[in-house]
């Protein structure tokens with residue numbers, strides 16, 4: 001009963017022209033699809049342009065981050081209300097690049113999640129272990145810390161309004177996907193965690209996406225796993241034909 005979500009994270013890519021063209025291709029690729037949802041997250045600079053392109057289509061617009069405050073002295077940040085003005089109702093939060101390169105902590109990420117939800121923005125909360133953490137047997141402990149930390153004090157009443165994304169850091173941009181078994185194991189662990197944290201009916205319906213070198217060749221097998229409810233796609237979401245094939249996973 002969980003509707004699969006295919007999400008494209010464009011990261012720090014695309015000029016306005018490229019964004020317009022790519023968004024147009026995604027809109028066309030989605031025509032007539034009713035059994036899955038599609039989301040794209042352009043850079044902030046392209047949100048307004050892409051909002052125009054996706055308006056009236058089923059493609060959802062997301063930001064790649066969001067602040068928790070309504071306005072104020074927060075140089076470099078974007079308020080949830082600013083996103084809503086652009087018809088942007090989702091935001092990726094806690095991506096490993098934010099954690100690793102920009103030093104975002106679980107506490108900070110938790111504030112972003114809470115702020116997003118307060119303003120009606122659906123968080124796509126990312127988490128995942130590094131290679132060193134996996135090799136030293138800490139994977140599940142890291143996932144638990146990041147999921148519990150990111151969701152601390154957050155009550156979820158509408159499961160569609162909270163999306164999680166497991167992205168093992170060693171699989172991001174490396175061409176090394178987690179095997180279906182590795183991914184399913186992590187997703188099942190997180191699902192059980194959600195059962196501890198939330199009511200059964202809510203936990204059962206929350207979507208957990210997989211991200212990390214998803215491409216047109218591996219998407220079908222990954223999405224066949226029982227606890228993998230979609231994909232968060234980086235590199236392959238920048239190529240219209242690859243992303244179209246991923247959207248049409250079977």
Ligand code: 13P
Pocket residue numbers: 009095167171172173174175211212213214232233234235236
């Ligand atoms: P790649 O698909 O390029 O590995 O990136 C994954 C990712 O970080 C999506 O958020």
